[in-house]
Amino acid sequence: MIDVSKVAYNVYAVLQDGTRLNVTPAVMDLGWEEGESELSSRFSFTVANVDYNGSPLSSTIKPNTAIVVTASAGGDEQEVASGKVIEWNPQDGAAMKDFSVVCYDDLYNLQKSQDDRYIKAGTGTKSALNAIFSDWGIPAGEYKGPDKPHAKTLFKAEYLGDIITELLDDAEKHGADNYVIRMSGGKVNVLPINANETVYHFDEDDNLTTSGDKISTADLVTRVKVIGLEKKTQKRSVEATLDGKTEYGIRQRIYTRSSDDTAAQAKSAAQKTLDEKGEPTRKTTLKGADLPFIRKGDKIRAAARTVNGFCTVLGVQHDAANRTMTMTVKVLDEDPAGNKKDSDEYKVGDIVNFAGGSHYKASTDTKAASTNLSPGKAKITIIKKGAKHPYHLIYQNWAETHVYGWVDEGTFSK
Template sequence: MAIDLSKVAYRLTLVPPDGRQITVDHLILSASLETLPQELAARLNVQLKNVKLKDGWIHQHVYLAKRLILQATDGSGWKEVFRGAVYRWKTNASDHTIEITAYDPLFPLQQSKEHWYFGSGETGASSIKKIAEKAGVPVGRIDGPTVKLAKKPYSNGSLGDIIADRLEESEKKGAGRFLVRSTQGSLEVVKEGSNETIYVLDDHFVEDSADEHSIENLVTRVKIYGNEGNEGRALLKAVKDGNTKFGIIQEVLYSDSYESVSEAQKAADEMLKEKGKPKIERSLNGPDIPWIRRGDKVEVKTGTIGGRYIVEGISRDISSLRMSLNLRGD
């Protein structure tokens, strides 16, 4: 799909407690919008000129826990791309500026801790909906995952980590990869790569890209030892091999650290799954397309990167209208 990059623009609006909407994009000195791979919530950082209006200085209209809205356009109308609350603000007297940090409504889930117990047959979708509703987060579109999971307790974990675990368990059972994100103030769960519009990012668009492949931290064999044995020697209980075409790079686990040898073997399998293949990191920089979101599929044709990829993270420089994408193979 084509987009006129020359018409891309952003509009920032403060929403104080009285419900008014104060447009402040003309006061922006710098602004960035980030959705990082390991974080549940999107973050907006803004530096504004702290000027005096008819009814007070700009900082007097910025309230902790109150809303601000970021909209974007490509010439075809304004659309909301971020809705969040102010979590930090700071004025600087020397240059008459104010710095604001805002997060979308998923931030409380990212920060809060709770005990949870899910019974047998609960799905990832129902689990996440329950967590959100109990935390007071509005729930929107939930596409899945709908595979039934085993019973599982969670002790004093962050709600974000619990959600991530429910999605990971669902993926292991064949449900595919889903992600949680916020849209117009509501939590939604969507399948990765389910976006209808797939942008093609080629050499005419991409300003710079990086394609890094590494086996520096590779593990291809895991040995499981018990502590008992003759003359204090550890007894070998099991050996798990992964892909050894890059050589034998070995890690050791001890069965006494687990409930059984079987549990230790499962841990070895997880280690080989995580560390048993080359680590690939791909990224690119180019003009901002406001409509690309984390979890979207894009087609890339630049440098040594070619194919369809999932966007794992996005950093946007609102001031310069540039974006950086972290990619994962589809």
């Protein structure tokens, strides 16, 4: 258990001669983030432009200077962010002289670079990714990622970040798990998500201040067509059509069977697309005390109003200045400890028939958030045995019922 009151941060500028200059006493507004859709991490801070060796500090910390951010919690320092100064903005005013910087890690170069890449048939994911890292001078660290053979592929003037994403997506279509790419200690690591050994727990009674949910059908896929191999004398043929929740309308994706795919493999890959994108997406935002060691791709456990279980961190923002942290997480589809029940009782994950009536924002609330809700199917997402309103339900079809909150025992049935 980490005592957040003991968390301390340090910022170092790595000078050309290798000296690590501790600039922490002059630093203000430190923060860093790993965005959900970003390959590179980003961090920024403002520095008092004090004298260093007879010159303003801004003449020492300038564009392309390496910066390392560390954190500790009563023990040894650990690197939590590192990169180079990309934006440099000195300010000179009557009240204060300071300058601000924005830094990115080395993966930023991949986000900003285009290239032509030819992937030979049979090239493994590991070889293809490491070739990109090597060509851009990024040292390889741990590789625990996929190594699926790829079909012959030519990328023309594509951003390297997009090429990397496409290679991982292709590996996933052929049975690989999900992975995260991130820098640590100056090396790039390819790691499985949710593989962290230390799983931190967040609770609204302790280290969480706010939580919120967003459910969206914007990226929903309800149909996938498998298109057969092209032949010179024939049109491309539809080999299979897989339907999902078409009650939301037809939102179609095409899976083109490549030369190294069998029909069964192509159909399996299409089904995987439906499995992953065939449900409305739920993203939960959690804000609380900063734990600087949390990174994108980590597994955490959270107990809040709308979530009580394990989650994957999709993106994280650390605000060291205010000692707070905001995470966007995906709730994992598993029963949290303490919520599992005997087979003849209700359990988390059960789809039930809500009879209609009231729901509440919290399991302890006296006043209902909504009354006269219509009946319909809903999913049990949290159980708090002994609470005033012990079951948290989320609707399955908005057209049937809008239930999204805590309800009383006896207000639903199987």
